[in-house]
Amino acid sequence: MRPVHFPRLLRTAIVVGLVSAGFAAHSQSTDVAAAEKLLEESKCGKCHSVDKQKDGPAYKKTAAKYKGKADGEAKLFTHMTSAPTVEIDGVKEEHVKIKSKDEAAIKNVARYILSR
Ligand code: HEC
Numbered sequence: 258m259r260p261v262h263f264p265r266l267l268r269t270a271i272v273v274g275l276v277s278a279g280f281a282a283h284s285q286s287t288d289v290a291a292a293e294k295l296l297e298e299s300k301c302g303k304c305h306s307v308d309k310q311k312d313g314p315a316y317k318k319t320a321a322k323y324k325g326k327a328d329g330e331a332k333l334f335t336h337m338t339s340a341p342t343v344e345i346d347g348v349k350e351e352h353v354k355i356k357s358k359d360e361a362a363i364k365n366v367a368r369y370i371l372s373r
Contacts, residue, residue: 292369333367
């Protein structure tokens with residue numbers, strides 16, 4: 258390798274290092290595609306959409322409800338995994354559980370909803 262290539266290599270190494278450090282710092286970032294896929298597989302769209310009120314609240318409404326609250330992600334995790342009783346047109350029923358047992362995947366969906 259010719260010496261002239263060293264600085265460029267070094268710069269590349271620094272950039273790569275910084276970028277991966279950045280990703281590590283944001284390991285809590287949201288995988289939108291994975292969240293939407295799991296929501297679809299779980300048929301949540303029957304009662305929810307991002308911005309329209311259906312039988313269930315729009316995700317934007319839920320995001321607004323938990324805005325600035327530190328426990329939003331935990332609350333939604335419980336909501337999606339514990340089948341709480343909800344009322345639709347005056348009829349009580351069990352809320353559908355998300356179709357996954359993967360804690361990280363479910364938390365990712367919670368972050369997705371909270372960031373709408
Ligand atoms: C049969 C209709 C129906 C389906 C299907 C459904 N939901 Fe809901 N969901 C509701 C209703 C009704 C509420 C409102 C409950 C309340 O406010 O008491 C609700 C509330 C919620 C909330 C707000 C919870 C909160 O703490 O404010 C979230 C988030 C949510 N649902 C996510 C989901 C996800 C994710 C799925 C798919 C696994 C799903 N829902 C499937 C009807 C549904």
